Amino acid sequence: MTIGKDTIGMIGVGLMGHGIASNIVKHGYPLVLLDHPGNQPVDSLLAAGAAKVASPAQVARQANIIILCVTGTPQVEDVLFSPNGLLQGLRPGTVVIDCSTAIPSSTVRIAQAVTEAGGQFLDAPMTRTPKEAAEGRLNLLVGGERELFERCQPLLRCYAENITYVGPIGSGHRMKLLHNYVSLGCAAVIAEAAACAQRAGIDASVLVDVLANGGGGGVALERLRPFIQSGDDSGLRFSLSNAHKDLGYYTTMAEETGATHIAADGIEQLFKRGAKEAAPNTTLPHLVALLANDKT
Known part of the structure; x- marks a missing residue:
């Protein structure tokens, strides 16, 4: 173990998480990984000194700071609340x-459960x-107590270039959904226009x-x-299924806050259709071809 460095636990070593984990190791932090079939190859991480364990509870027993980088809310809740989940091994602090x-x-709700178990929580x-992610140049949108945010900044800067403190717990995830609605919405409009242009x-x-130019x-x-x-x-390695998921999360947030989501509903349906018609893990740019070849 590196003297003076927190041990970091990593749950979710996929396309984004692998880059995060690589940069954490590069900066000298001891790293413990959850072994999972969804991980990218971790040989280079293990060769650099990372260890892997079989359950979220085991990650919690060995790490001082635990980073979650999984698909979405169901997976986060499973990581926390399953019988051998994070809360079962979480140590005070x-x-x-x-x-x-x-x-x-x-x-x-998750932050409250972590706090009740003696831990602390940031959504980032x-x-x-x-x-x-591989270059250590992500943007982070952070919600939680500012004092905890400041304390965690040295770790966050290992894998992020721009870090924005948004507000209390949940604010980071709210801002992320707002961001993704705008960015994915723009992509959906351009994809639909490109498909129309092809037909025209x-x-x-x-x-x-x-x-x-305009x-x-x-x-x-x-x-x-x-x-x-x-x-x-290669310019947008983001799946249609994840785009559909994120737009669904956005409309859920909008409904819960009483905000209008008329345009978002249409974009969500477009991604739903694309994800249904495409092979699993098909990336968003292929929406252009799916729409251009649409027979309906």
């Missing part, structure tokens, strides 16, 4: 940092892509150039540009 995308009302969801006989490069320019277009022009989906 342990910090739980949830980097997943989750329904904020569930986040508040991330934006950007696996590329930035508009050259893909002309479409992209006109949008980029009101359609921005991050969403640049991430979709390679697919629109040449079928390369």
